[in-house]
Amino acid sequence: MTENKRQFRAIKGTRDILPPDSALWNWFEQTAHNVFESYNFREIRLPIFEETELFARSVGAETDIISKEMYTFSIGHDADAKEEGASAQTYSLRPEATASVVRAYIENGMQTLPGNVKLYYVGPMFRRERPQKGRYRQFYQIGAEVLGQSDAPAIDAEVIQMLMTFFKHAGVTRTTLYVNSIGDKNCRPQYVELLREELRKVAGQLGPDSQRRIETNPLRVLDSKLPEEQPIIEKLPRISDHLCQACQEHFAKLKEELNLRGTACQENWRLVRGLDYYTRTTFEVIAEGLGSQNAVCGGGRYDGLVELLGGPPTKGIGFAIGTDRAILSIQESGKLPQLPGLAVFVAWMGQAAYPTAVNITRKLREAGLAVELPAEEMKFKKSLGLADKLRARYALIIGEDEVKAGSFTLKRLADSDQKKLSEFDLLEYLESERRDTRA
Numbered sequence: 001m002t003e004n005k006r007q008f009r010a011i012k013g014t015r016d017i018l019p020p021d022s023a024l025w026n027w028f029e030q031t032a033h034n035v036f037e038s039y040n041f042r043e044i045r046l047p048i049f050e051e052t053e054l055f056a057r058s059v060g061a062e063t064d065i066i067s068k069e070m071y072t073f074s075i076g077h078d079a080d081a082k083e084e085g086a087s088a089q090t091y092s093l094r095p096e097a098t099a100s101v102v103r104a105y106i107e108n109g110m111q112t113l114p115g116n117v118k119l120y121y122v123g124p125m126f127r128r129e130r131p132q133k134g135r136y137r138q139f140y141q142i143g144a145e146v147l148g149q150s151d152a153p154a155i156d157a158e159v160i161q162m163l164m165t166f167f168k169h170a171g172v173t174r175t176t177l178y179v180n181s182i183g184d185k186n187c188r189p190q191y192v193e194l195l196r197e198e199l200r201k202v203a204g205q206l207g208p209d210s211q212r213r214i215e216t217n218p219l220r221v222l223d224s225k226l227p228e229e230q231p232i233i234e235k236l237p238r239i240s241d242h243l244c245q246a247c248q249e250h251f252a253k254l255k256e257e258l259n260l261r262g263t264a265c266q267e268n269w270r271l272v273r274g275l276d277y278y279t280r281t282t283f284e285v286i287a288e289g290l291g292s293q294n295a296v297c298g299g300g301r302y303d304g305l306v307e308l309l310g311g312p313p314t315k316g317i318g319f320a321i322g323t324d325r326a327i328l329s330i331q332e333s334g335k336l337p338q339l340p341g342l343a344v345f346v347a348w349m350g351q352a353a354y355p356t357a358v359n360i361t362r363k364l365r366e367a368g369l370a371v372e373l374p375a376e377e378m379k380f381k382k383s384l385g386l387a388d389k390l391r392a393r394y395a396l397i398i399g400e401d402e403v404k405a406g407s408f409t410l411k412r413l414a415d416s417d418q419k420k421l422s423e424f425d426l427l428e429y430l431e432s433e434r435r436d437t438r439a
């Protein structure tokens with residue numbers, strides 16, 4: 001019998017995030033926790049899979065995400081299926097998380113909580129898209145949502161300010177924030193009809209996708225990136241000229257509120273959403289240096305979604321940041337944050353030195369330093385060579401001489417500067433160095 005020794009590879013569109021990149025990811029996500037918590041948002045942890053129907057209803061059964069890109073599996077006729085009842089025949093890996101946040105909000109009766117409910121989430125999403133740079137089948141998002149009774153423009157402005165503050169702290173700097181208002185159920189239907197009529201007149205000059213969308217979802221024509229359609233789209237009626245009084249006021253106030261917060265933005269009348277429950281504010285952030293997949297965040301108001309999913313009338317606004325792309329943009333900028341890394345490599349020699357090495361390693365780790373203790377004795381040269389290759393900042397040399405003298409030799413690897421220190425002085429020196437590099 002021949003053994004099958006085929007090597008396994010990560011599935012197309014998925015990837016491993018290896019060290020040292022994983023440290024950058026952790027730092028990026030930690031920065032989001034810090035900034036979002038400072039705006040009094042709290043984390044919600046959600047399931048990775050839900051009933052397919054939840055996504056079909058919220059994201060929209062006709063969208064590409066639902067019709068082509070979901071990973072769906074049947075739950076068969078097992079005990080689970082019986083428990084769920086006939087309504088839940090399939091589950092899907094989540095393609096986005098707003099639907100789950102809203103489901104959790106309703107299921108847990110969160111509308112009874114005081115004030116607006118301000119939640120954020122961090123985690124992987126799944127869409128069977130054609131993989132390319134910045135587009136994956138398992139990708140990561142950090143998102144935030146505000147749910148409650150108010151749709152005051154100050155809420156939208158604060159959400160957007162929080163987003164841009166986070167990008168600034170995380171070093172995603174070469175960005176442009178676009179905002180738009182897509183009206184509400186009073187004014188958008190008339191605009192959509194007007195757009196449809198105008199599009200029918202120029203249908204012959206449009207490509208097949210846009211031609212189809214004239215009837216199914218004319219707003220989506222405005223998303224088109226086809227160069228030959230651009231001059232035609234530029235001449236189409238703009239929603240900003242067709243907003244009702246209340247929507248006009250909401251949008252004007254949003255811009256005023258952003259200005260008050262020093263959050264710079266550009267208006268983009270083509271920033272639309274195709275689904276009915278989206279209302280008024282939409283926004284998007286583009287980052288330089290990412291090629292065609294340059295959107296790092298999308299967001300907007302969705303005042304009808306909670307009701308659509310069976311909950312009480314509720315207003316909502318939120319965004320989702322594409323972590324993969326935001327991190328690519330930090331890497332492309334070349335301005336990586338200084339992350340701590342390996343502080344000390346313990347170069348011990350001789351069995352007499354070993355207990356001292358184990359002891360001091362524990363104390364340094366308790367002081368919050370990253371320390372590498374070789375498991376086996378090594379020759380001095382080899383030990384320092386490995387410390388260098390592991391990019392340790394210091395080698396702590398412990399030989400028989402040091403044990404006898406009750407001291408340590410600390411060698412800074414960048415410039416070979418060497419000092420002899422007592423245990424007390426060593427701990428104090430390294431702790432103060434750690435405070436300085438974190439400052």
Ligand code: AMP
Nearest residue numbers: 134135136139295296297298320321322
């Ligand atoms: P959406 O949920 O489609 O509004 O996307 C929000 C953000 O998620 C986008 O601006 C992207 O940054 C990111 N994103 C969406 N799909 C992908 C994907 N397949 N791969 C990587 N990032 C994605």
